[in-house]
Amino acid sequence: MENSKVNFNQDRFSAYLKPCSQGLKASVPIAVGYIPIAITFGLVAKSSGIPDHIALLMSFIVFAGASQFVGVNLIALGTNPWEIILTTFILNLRHFLMTASLSLRIDPSVSRTWRFLIAFGVTDETFTVASLQKDKTLSPFFITSLNMLAFLAWNAGTWAGIFLASGLPASLQASMGIALYAMFIGLLVPSLKESRPILLVVLISIAINSVLFWIPLSAGLSAGWRIILSTVLAALTAAMIFPAGIGGDKNE
Amino acid sequence: MxxxxxxxxxxxxxxxxxxxxxxxxxxxxxxxxxxxxxxQFVPFAVLGALIFPGILSSTGEISSAVAGAMAAVLLAWMRLNIMLVVLGGIGAAFIWALIL
Known part of the structure; x- marks a missing residue:
């Protein structure tokens, strides 16, 4: 009796408590990066004359950084609603690629309900942190707790920005703008050291994105389209050169 | 409304x-x-495109962004915990902006 109870608790621990705590731990750098940006979002929304409940609702149901800033800006300019929605769609279309990639890491037996929940929390940051985990299959408990803490930080930051105004000194707030980029670097650099195919795909993607960013021909391209184009072209090229995937050069 | x-x-x-x-x-x-x-390559391609050139305008001033980026790359290269990479990046950008 005693023994089976212990086993049951251990099973339960490894089935969901452990992935939950790992997810929360992995999410801390995202939360740290989100808070100052969300505070800024709250401030910007307030100073643009957007009603508080609209800005709060945006963080609660849209949960996508860049498009919320653009959305508030376009609303303040009195842009046509359909144009705002279309712009948001284009900016966030890249998440289609991300969840397509993420679907490979989720066990086929994971239910639809889980998938509806997981999908809501996918952002650039939660996706990259989840994807760069070593485990081949990711527990839905892990992904959801990772997404959830990021979501809470984003919403808490929005509230703080709207109701408390800026508590952080402006200079520190500016420097914190680099937080999520530093997190991306922290995720990426160790993988660059391990795999030549990864190094190649990253260099190609940076090169294409830089060209699109700096040449006048593509100046009208939104950030959303630039990231989609760079990602698709770089990943296609890498998949053609290294058909064995990210571990490709080791097997040859 | x-x-x-x-x-x-x-x-x-x-x-x-x-x-x-x-x-x-x-x-x-x-x-x-x-x-x-x-x-399988998508996450890495996404990371590349997200980081550069966006990072250059992340602090409102290129030089402090470069300082923060270099600190982050160095710390990440040393395989330090990702929180330290983030704090090191913020710290370097902040100190650079204070000095100049």
Whole structure:
């Protein structure tokens, strides 16, 4: 009796408590990066004359950084609603690629309900942190707790920005703008050291994105389209050169 | 003000739907090999495009952004915990901005 109870608790621990705590731990750098940006979002929304409940609702149901800033800006300019929605769609279309990639890491037996929940929390940051985990299959408990803490930080930051105004000194707030980029670097650099195919795909993607960013021909391209184009072209090229995937050069 | 509410709901829908569809229709089974390899590279390609050149304008001033980026790369190269990479990046950008 005693023994089976212990086993049951251990099973339960490894089935969901452990992935939950790992997810929360992995999410801390995202939360740290989100808070100052969300505070800024709250401030910007307030100073643009957007009603508080609209800005709060945006963080609660849209949960996508860049498009919320653009959305508030376009609303303040009195842009046509359909144009705002279309712009948001284009900016966030890249998440289609991300969840397509993420679907490979989720066990086929994971239910639809889980998938509806997981999908809501996918952002650039939660996706990259989840994807760069070593485990081949990711527990839905892990992904959801990772997404959830990021979501809470984003919403808490929005509230703080709207109701408390800026508590952080402006200079520190500016420097914190680099937080999520530093997190991306922290995720990426160790993988660059391990795999030549990864190094190649990253260099190609940076090169294409830089060209699109700096040449006048593509100046009208939104950030959303630039990231989609760079990602698709770089990943296609890498998949053609290294058909064995990210571990490709080791097997040859 | 009803219009604002509809805009936000519209924004939420067009954000959620692209996030959801692949998770519902794609699975490990039956996926063509090339598509699988392509999708395996996606996170790394996304990271590259997210980092550069966006990082240069992240602090409002290129020089402090470069200082923060270099500190982050160095700390990440040393395989330090990701929180230290983040704090080191912020710290370097902040100190650089204070000095100049």
């Amino acid at each position: 009803n219009e604002l509410l509809l805009i936000v709901i519209g924004m939420a829908l067009v954000t959620y739907i692209p996030r959801l569809i692949p998770l519902l229709i794609l699975g490990d089974k039956n996926m063509p090999r090339f598509l699988g390899t392509f999708l």
